[in-house]
Amino acid sequence: MILLTFCLCAPKREEIEKVMEDGVEVVINHLEPYKVEGNPTSFVLEEIFTIDTEKADVANTGLTDINYFDVDSEGSIYFLNEQSKENFILKFDRDGNYVTAFGRKGQGPGELQFPIFPLITGQDEIVVMDQGRKFVIYPKDGSLNKEVLQDISTMIVYPLENGKYLMGKIIIDSESDYDRQYHFSLFSSEFKELATLGRLRFPNIRRGKKLSGITPGFLWSISKINFYVGNEERGYEIKQFDFEGNLIRKIRKDYKKVPIPEEYKKEKLENMSEMRRELTDFPGTFPPFQCSFVDDRGRLFVMTYEAGKNPGEYMCDIFNPEGVFIARTSLGGSIDGGIIIFPPKSKKNRFYCIREKESGFKELAVFNINWDI
Secondary structure: OHHHHHHHHOOOOOOOEEEEEOOEEEEEEOOOOOOOOOOOOEEEEEEEEEEEOOOHHHHOOOOOOOOOEEEOOOOOEEEEOOOOOOEEEEEEOOOOOEEEEEEEEOOOOOOEOOEEEEEEOOOOOEEEEEOOOEEEEEOOOOOOOEEEEOOOOEEEEEEOOOOOEEEEEEEEOOOOOOOEEEEEEEEOOOOOEEEEEEEEEEOOHHHOOOEEOOOOOEEEEEOOOEEEEEEHHHOOEEEEEEOOOOEEEEEEEOOOOOEOOHHHHHHHHHOOOHHHHHOEEOOOEOOOOOEEEEOOOOOEEEEEEEEOOOOOEEEEEEEOOOOOEEEEEEEEOEEEOOEEEEOOEEEOOEEEEEEEOOOOOEEEEEEEEEEEO
16 A cells, blocks of 8 residues: 555656657657656856956957857867957867967968858867868867868868768859758768758749848757757757768757747848848748757757847757757847847856847856756
């Protein structure tokens, strides 16, 4: 009788709704998070320091603006200084102290001219794209490791441990209904395209297509073992691939549609030429998501358009590595025109996000994350 009473009163583990489609698992998530044993349901952020471009000692390092950044496994922070006249990559340690600069401006080995998107790989290598067809790989000390020239026009390159590459391939086709496309694809070590994992398309106005007045809902993120891609064309659905290009599962979620305010439309249209205004339409609601990032525990954070608790913040959905919606919180990021331009990041129980101060200067805020199970 005592054993029976215990069994009846013990909390039941919530059953996760899943279906199979064409042999692929689909995790069905709803508006409220699942309660999964052993998974944290919330966390508290404790700010520990900022790297403030308004401060003279930071500006003297050459860091006068913050857009692109990434963090290695030791907590060192790497910034792209786009306006540099000497070195494009600036390194700070885990306590926010300036360490060194590298990625010299020029055309020689390891030198850069128009770099974008510095990324930190799982091996703590810094990968920088330059002019769409060249990428340079640096170790943590900034010395030259590898430089590659390839024939594919790309905006993102991420070397994998298996020798393959994840790349954002640029396709221009003036005869297509979508004259500009970005294909996020898996490539071999010889840069042969193996599989297209996702794509972002822009309408061709020359073929009578209307432009969207908002940034398309598209996200991609890389964990230690997986690649995630989502496209608003399929609603709130995120595909999870392994590094061989195999589709592991689809992650779906119900979401609240956020109407686009008339004030937002008016402000956007005021900044356009008359011709562009005539070619622009606004959908009724924002896309289901803005951007995403993955922490080193494999949790996927998806920034939505739902207003957060504080100005400049949005609600963020958090999924465990199995695609289950486990938590929701309010987070900020680098805001431009009402959307997050550069997503936050999380490494080793720390959270990093760009903030714009009232003075107009930007700072990188660094927090400790205290998870509550």
